[in-house]
């Protein structure tokens with residue numbers, strides 16, 4: 001697979017690297033790292049990191065504008081960290097001459113010519129590191145930092161199951177070889193406004209916990225405005241409730257009026273939840289999934305299903 005991807009990269013002078021909407025540090029880290037390692041090997045190529053700019057993660061890097069007269073028919077598109085076609089943050093997908101997908105989410109649909117999918121990886125960024133280590137796309141300090149940002153963030157500091165000893169060893173090697181200051185990495189991933197912490201306090205105060213330890217909360221647009229956060233960071237709050245003894249499964253329902261939907265973010269300490277997510281056209285990993293719903297009317301139904309799953313899990317302990 002490495003060779004096949006490398007060959008295509010070598011073949012094209014114009015390469016666009018895309019990732020999912022609602023960029024997170026792994027999507028961005030993988031994107032900028034891949035851009036760097038391609039340019040290290042082929043300084044004359046034109047490589048674009050595409051997609052809308054993330055205000056929250058602007059310190060990670062700035063995406064590129066694609067020229068209006070860009071010739072898509074001669075360009076290669078590489079999509080990172082995105083299992084579902086409609087989630088790609090890019091225009092003119094159909095116009096590209098060739099497409100490659102590199103992703104660590106469980107397979108959902110095929111939409112690229114070449115697809116390298118492996119959900120054993122901690123992050124898309126770790127895949128980019130392996131691509132570099134196995135081809136002539138050479139790493140440098142900048143790429144190493146971006147890769148580390150993606151790994152740290154997507155594994156939640158090596159907390160999640162997919163953070164293997166290989167992942168940890170890779171990060172050790174990167175720190176040693178490129179003299180990476182890990183405080184800088186942590187700042188880029190975890191720095192946030194006090195408002196977010198206040199919203200976290202609101203969630204702790206108001207979360208409802210079911211009989212079988214499913215904690216849930218509806219974060220309405222009013223609340224989002226009151227705490228002056230954006231809809232995406234309200235949804236990301238879910239990662240802050242990992243080690244709470246009363247919670248087996250926890251879920252936030254956060255309203256996004258701009259996109260006219262409710263973002264459902266589910267996490268679990270045991271019960272498998274991605275099968276429930278996919279029933280509602282969502283998806284993700286076994287213990288970390290997401291759904292998009294139209295209104296808060298569906299909250300009760302989803303919580304009930306999660307509660308059932310938690311009940312079954314407890315019975316089998």
Ligand SMILES: [Mn+2]
Pocket residue numbers: 026027081104123124154
């Ligand atoms: Mn990812």
